[in-house]
Amino acid sequence: MLxxxxxxxxxxxxxxxxxxxxxDVLKAKExxxxxxxxxxxxEFPQHEASALYMPSADLVDEVTAVKVVTxxxxxxxxxxxxxxxxxxLSDAQNGEHLAMLNASxxxxxxxxxLSGIATDYLAKKDAKVVxxxxxxxxxxxxxxxxxxVRNIERILLVNRTAAKAKNFGEKLKDFGVEIxxxxxEDVSSAVRQADIxxxxxxxxxxxxxxxxxxxxxxxxxxxxxxxxxxxVDLVTITRASKIVVDDFAGVKDEAGELMHAEKIGKxxxxxxxxxxxxxxxxxxxARENAEEITFFKSVGAAYFDLAVAKGVYVKAKEQxxxxxxxx
Numbered sequence: 001m002l003x004x005x006x007x008x009x010x011x012x013x014x015x016x017x018x019x020x021x022x023x024d025v026l027k028a029k030e031x032x033x034x035x036x037x038x039x040x041x042x043e044f045p046q047h048e049a050s051a052l053y054m055p056s057a058d059l060v061d062e063v064t065a066v067k068v069v070t071x072x073x074x075x076x077x078x079x080x081x082x083x084x085x086x087x088x089l090s091d092a093q094n095g096e097h098l099a100m101l102n103a104s105x106x107x108x109x110x111x112x113x114l115s116g117i118a119t120d121y122l123a124k125k126d127a128k129v130v131x132x133x134x135x136x137x138x139x140x141x142x143x144x145x146x147x148x149v150r151n152i153e154r155i156l157l158v159n160r161t162a163a164k165a166k167n168f169g170e171k172l173k174d175f176g177v178e179i180x181x182x183x184x185e186d187v188s189s190a191v192r193q194a195d196i197x198x199x200x201x202x203x204x205x206x207x208x209x210x211x212x213x214x215x216x217x218x219x220x221x222x223x224x225x226x227x228x229x230x231x232v233d234l235v236t237i238t239r240a241s242k243i244v245v246d247d248f249a250g251v252k253d254e255a256g257e258l259m260h261a262e263k264i265g266k267x268x269x270x271x272x273x274x275x276x277x278x279x280x281x282x283x284x285x286a287r288e289n290a291e292e293i294t295f296f297k298s299v300g301a302a303y304f305d306l307a308v309a310k311g312v313y314v315k316a317k318e319q320x321x322x323x324x325x326x327x
Contacts, residue, residue, distance in 0.1 A: 004312060004322040006102040012315045015144045018113035018308050025058075025307035026117070026277035033060045036303045038249065041226070048073055048202075050226065056302035058310070062092040065306040067103050073202055082137060083107060087309045099313050099322070103305065104137075106312070110304040112141030114246050114276065115220040118296035119196060120149040121279045121286040122244065123218035127195035128153040133187065133208060134201035134223055135159040135168035142198040142220060143172060147179070155181040156190045188212045199223050199231050206257070210235025215291040221257070225299040229256040232295070237261050241292040242273040244284075247301040254299040 028034050039054040049072040057064035069085030076082060085103030090096065119127075127150045132139050135157055146152060155172070159165035162183055169181035184190045191197060191212040201207055201223040210233045213219075219240075224231035237243065237257065245251045251258055252269055261267035274284040276296070287294060316322045 001097050001325055001327055002099040002313070002316060002322040003325055004099060004101045004316050006105045008316070008321045009102060009105055009312050012319055012321055013109075013308070013312045015109065015112060015116065015141065015148050017311055017315075018109045019116050019145070019148060021307045021311040022110060022113040022304060023117060023280055025303055026280045028058065028060065029303060030277045030281050030283075033058065034303045034306075035059055036247075036301055038253075039302060041254075043226075054300075054302035054305060056306045057092055058306060061310070063098070063306070063310060064090050064092045065302065065309050067107075067302060067305040069103055069107060087305055089309050089313055097327070099309070099316070101309055101312055106305060106308050107300075108138055108141040110308045111138060111222050111298060111300065112145035113308075114298050114304065115142050115198065115222060115296060116145030116149050117280065118220060118244060118276055118298075119146050119218060122242065122294040122296060123150060123196050124216050124287065124290055127218070129156065129194050130154075130196040130198065131156040131158065131190045131194035132168075133158045133190070133197065133199045134203075135165045136200060138222060139168065139198060139200040140171065142200055142222065143177070144175075146196055146198065147177065150196070152179055152196075155179055156193060157181055157183045158185075158187050158190045159183075196220070201231055202229060203231050204228055205230050206233035206236075207231055208236075209233065210237075210239055213239060213293055215293065218287075218294045218296070220296050220298070222298045224256050225254050227254065227256050227259050230260055232257045232297075234261055234266055236293075236295060237267050239293050240295040242287070242294045243271065244273050244276055244279060244294070244296050246276050246296075246298040246304070248272065248275050250299045250301050251297055255297050258297060
């Protein structure tokens with residue numbers, strides 16, 4: 001079995017490849033070529049943490065994957081990362097286990113790629129300003145994905161701790177992003193200036209006021225993925241003319257803000273415009289004018305991890321990356 005660590009993945013596989021592989025798997029899912037059993041989530045309330053077990057299979061290429069990811073938000077205080085994960089990739093013809101991959105970067109990358117695809121279809125073509133609310137690890141690839149599909153001129157950063165937002169901006173510069181960034185403490189100002197908003201928090205209450213959204217804004221919401229999390233407020237949900245989701249079954253069980261809106265009778269899952277895969281195949285309409293507010297909600301699904309794990313494995317075999325071990 002080939003073991004591929006995070007640094008090896010980073011050196012060989014990036015946002016461009018991830019967007020292409022996620023686009024391909026979305027098309028395959030729409031063609032009913034993907035098996036995606038519902039994931040299992042185990043919560044550890046005493047640590048405000050959770051563990052997720054996510055299986056999937058490509059029925060055409062005959063390869064299967066299961067991702068195990070743990071999310072422990074208090075870890076940084078102990079010098080450990082918040083999110084840790086692995087993906088086991090297996091041959092579905094003979095059962096051979098092909099590879100074990102570090103999944104932390106892959107999770108961030110595939111989540112970013114989804115937002116990049118959604119942004120490409122739903123954000124204004126002339127979008128210039130992206131506001132990032134929550135500058136934790138997940139947010140970095142959100143920014144890279146937006147930059148991959150739009151000619152952004154300004155990046156506005158908002159975080160509960162301004163110093164962390166500053167460090168995030170410097171990390172972008174170190175990565176080679178030459179677009180100027182600004183750290184703002186006033187979230188309302190950051191939202192009012194935004195053409196695109198990326199939210200990547202674990203908040204249990206909305207992180208901005210939907211009244212501050214300007215006509216034409218697109219929002220990517222990727223942080224809240226459990227029923228009690230409410231990253232986006234009801235105003236945003238009701239103002240959005242198109243709400244697109246990554247996986248309908250997933251958001252019905254895990255997208256806290258949407259579940260809450262339906263529970264109180266202010267919105268219904270019947271109002272979802274559609275899944276992102278249907279945007280990709282042209283079954284539903286993308287942005288239709290410069291005024292509408294659009295919202296992409298992502299909670300993740302195993303077949304997204306399968307897509308990028310397959311992509312990395314192919315690259316690794318081509319480039320001789322990784323370590324072969326007997327298990």
